[in-house]
Amino acid sequence: MSGTPAFKITVLGSGTSVGVPTVGCHCAVCSSDDPRDKRLRPSILVGFDNHNVVIDTTPDFRTQVLRAKVDRLDAIVYTHPHADHIMGLDDVRPFNFRQGQHMPIYASSETLGVIRRAFSYIFDQSPRSTYVPRLDLHELDGSPFDVLGVEFTPIPIRHGHDLIFGFRFGRIAYLTDHSAVPESSMELLRGLDVLFLDALRHKPHPTHSTVQQSIATASVLQARRTYFTHICHDLPHVKTELCLPPNIFLAYDGLEIEVSAR
Ligand SMILES: [Zn+2]
Numbered sequence: 502m503s504g505t506p507a508f509k510i511t512v513l514g515s516g517t518s519v520g521v522p523t524v525g526c527h528c529a530v531c532s533s534d535d536p537r538d539k540r541l542r543p544s545i546l547v548g549f550d551n552h553n554v555v556i557d558t559t560p561d562f563r564t565q566v567l568r569a570k571v572d573r574l575d576a577i578v579y580t581h582p583h584a585d586h587i588m589g590l591d592d593v594r595p596f597n598f599r600q601g602q603h604m605p606i607y608a609s610s611e612t613l614g615v616i617r618r619a620f621s622y623i624f625d626q627s628p629r630s631t632y633v634p635r636l637d638l639h640e641l642d643g644s645p646f647d648v649l650g651v652e653f654t655p656i657p658i659r660h661g662h663d664l665i666f667g668f669r670f671g672r673i674a675y676l677t678d679h680s681a682v683p684e685s686s687m688e689l690l691r692g693l694d695v696l697f698l699d700a701l702r703h704k705p706h707p708t709h710s711t712v713q714q715s716i717a718t719a720s721v722l723q724a725r726r727t728y729f730t731h732i733c734h735d736l737p738h739v740k741t742e743l744c745l746p747p748n749i750f751l752a753y754d755g756l757e758i759e760v761s762a763r
């Protein structure tokens with residue numbers, strides 16, 4: 502492939518697994534009027550050449566694609582099988598109907614295994630009178646793969662005891678849930694324009710990166726712009742961003758980032 506297309510990234514959700522506001526919580530962030538303190542579950546929309554790809558289908562997927570006015574969806578790429586990243590899958594049906602096609606999904610064997618169990622009704626062969634999602638499953642083996650002419654490179658990242666995937670495409674990388682980025686993966690993340698990193702909160706967590714840890718990762722990788730995501734209600738948007746080094750920002754729902762072609 503000669504060069505990569507221009508990309509438009511839309512942050513569909515920047516929140517942690519329970520979202521912000523968090524049910525039953527009345528803290529300053531959960532009560533904030535700042536729209537950037539309202540965080541649906543974590544996902545991004547990747548637009549290029551009139552194509553739309555989402556990374557993960559969160560429990561808020563329907564709300565997110567309505568809000569971002571996504572009328573057409575060409576593929577879904579999955580990072581890992583946790584509920585906050587897969588549970589919106591049933592809502593691909595309107596795209597099946599409109600486009601008259603199966604939805605290509607790209608995921609590790611482990612993630613596909615969980616999807617097959619969690620959504621067993623999609624895969625049982627029994628006769629039915631209701632519409633279920635129509636999917637084309639593509640199992641990732643860790644090698645780069647092609648999505649509509651764009652090469653996606655899986656980036657192994659440590660998420661507690663699990664090894665899951667972040668993804669690089671062009672000069673953009675999206676690394677959600679992680680507690681550590683292995684050295685061999687750091688090597689795949691040089692020369693980025695835009696980098697997303699998990700930054701749950703300040704307090705250490707067994708499966709997620711903190712603000713300080715992600716600042717350290719960002720300062721090694723030196724992307725032109727780094728955005729933190731998978732954020733919990735400990736981090737007020739404005740106050741937190743004021744304390745971040747230059748070129749590091751908090752992502753927020755609805756944020757759009759354009760990256761020019763190379
Ligand atoms: Zn998550």
Ligand SMILES: [Zn+2]
Nearest residue numbers: 526528531734
């Ligand atoms: Zn709260």
Ligand SMILES: [Zn+2]
Nearest residue numbers: 581583660678
């Ligand atoms: Zn997770």
